[in-house]
Amino acid sequence: MPTAVLPTTLPTTSKSSYAVTTASATFSTKFRHLTFSSSSTPSLRLRSRSRSLLVRAVAIEKEVPEEQRPDSFLRESDGASSTISSSSPSVRARFEKMIRDAQDDVCAALEVVDGAGKFKEDVWSRPGGGGGISRVLQNGAVFEKAGVNVSVVYGVMPPEAYRAAKGASVGNDGDVKPGPVPFFAAGISSVLHPKNPFAPTLHFNYRYFETDAPKDTPGAPRRWWFGGGTDLTPAYIFEEDVKHFHSVQKQACDKFDPTFYPRFKKWCDDYFVIKHRNERRGLGGIFFDDLNDYDQEMLLGFSTECAKSVIPAYIPIVEKRKDIPFTEQQKDWQQLRRGRYVEFNLVYDRGTTFGLKTGGRIESILVSLPLTARWEYNHQLKEGTEEWKLLDACINPKEWI
Template sequence: MTEDFTEDFTADFTEEKARASAWFRHLRDEIVAAFEALEQSHDTGPLADAAPGRFEVSETRRNSEDGSDAGGGLMSVMRDGRVFEKVGVNVSEVYGHLGQAAQKAMAARGVPGMESDPRFWASGISLVAHMQNPHCPAVHMNTRMFWTPHAWWFGGGSDLNPCIEYPGDTAHFHAQQEAHLAPHGADLYPRLKAWADEYFYIPHRGRARGVGGIFMDDRNTGDWEADFALTQDIGRAFLPAFVPLIERRRVQDFTDADRDTQLIHRGLYAEYNLVYDRGTKFGLATGHDANAVLMSLPPLAKWV
């Protein structure tokens, strides 16, 4: 599934870039605060006696080939909390010139003119959470804007990755996505759900990595404001879709067998991100901080 790019695009979108970057930072701040609140409020159930986790924040930089300023971002990681075993919430704003491999990849996606002018700008938020309690689902979310002198587009989505699935949790997660997408057209949620089912599939395992969600890329209808509003609502859907599930499941006791199931499921997540994930490939190919790009990998995993 793809979207069409607007033809004959020449605007530099200075104001739009600033608005998008500011929104991603705002969403990051909201999520970090909500996750630290979950840690602080966890006073019943497994690990309730442990110290609440807090995010460690560090700056990241993109390494350009010529050594010039190429942007960066913030990497916020929490490890070994009461609720979160490892969670990263990253924001970035990077720019410069795409290398030949990245130019070819963009050309293959239908972006015109990259060979003659390979400048780019990109900003976004990326989140992956791996939980202490196997009853709590792992989750991924990202939204982003990408600009070249030839086109602009948005992308992103979120998907739920439980190792022990609860149908009610899956239904709640999807219902929140559908409700937040409804103002943008009745056909949009089914399309983005189908896209997520296609994208978050692990061919060599013959299965999805989780229970799905929503996903879009190359979103350019020609109406920047409308596409930005949709991207914001994808971000706004995340906390009401995810936090109630964690509040419900974090108090449940779990067994060694549950933990084993969780670690094996994490192996699927690691395989997908290292082999197929487009964002991982792009981040490494364009010189962004490798620790930030690979933040999505679980702290522990297991293969059988």
């Protein structure tokens, strides 16, 4: 049994959102069945007998606000004391460098587009290692709310989870009681909600997850996974915008593997479904999770390329749409779609729901919610209208390119 189970703050659809750390007290007596749920691949699957049991067993290690950004949130043993650079040897260090660069670049580009709003930064750490930087631009000229967060988490997963992940019987041979398996998770996560109903919402998230070889679990190897995605949620369809967005995703994918775009495009369509409405929250993009069946360096390169593609995929669309005049009805429709966004995030998004139920930095988790949203009873659309076309595309995902 782990001595303590603590949540992460990654406000994402991410396995790394299930990351837990160990620096705190013991409250694991009820803890039994945590394994990690992930997306549609079965490699890490939640097998909790009862989620409520799990949630009761998990508690919060309070994050500590920091005055200044540290050079790295890594533990010294991971290379934190040396300057992080893209030539650092560990994937952990290079991934942290990548997401922090991406955060800087995306925030700078968004401030330029917005023209008025500035990002407010909150830096925090956890006593047991790791930490994060939350940046939020609220009520700008162009953006209603834009959040771009990075976080690094050191944690421990229970041996059951590790066995489930490995799919074998490590330490499951009766006498040997394996201990908890240390892991590392890092990610960038962002949701951008513009004010203008013709400018789409964007979400992106890239993450890296790694287990250590636990000392008391002989033969358990170090394992790693990548996950992430970028997807577009407009209230109105400009076909050229959606084509442009998907084209940039495809270009990033095609540099690495021609099967990536079609596979991750479908994965995205399958994941962002508001099941109780039988509709997607938006017009998709790419999504992948638990990716480890490729060369690790290749996947690090691919994640980097995806993160770098956010600006060229999104900024030109916002530039083009941010000042289009709109009616109150069009604003209301955007607000209704924002309500759907809230429904997806609070009901289905695994990172959000797990993060909420287990603790974590709430303000970072819920920065994904729009500033304002709307729910009308039994809202009906007239077939053929622009609003209907959007909804139709959310119900019946299309091949845009």
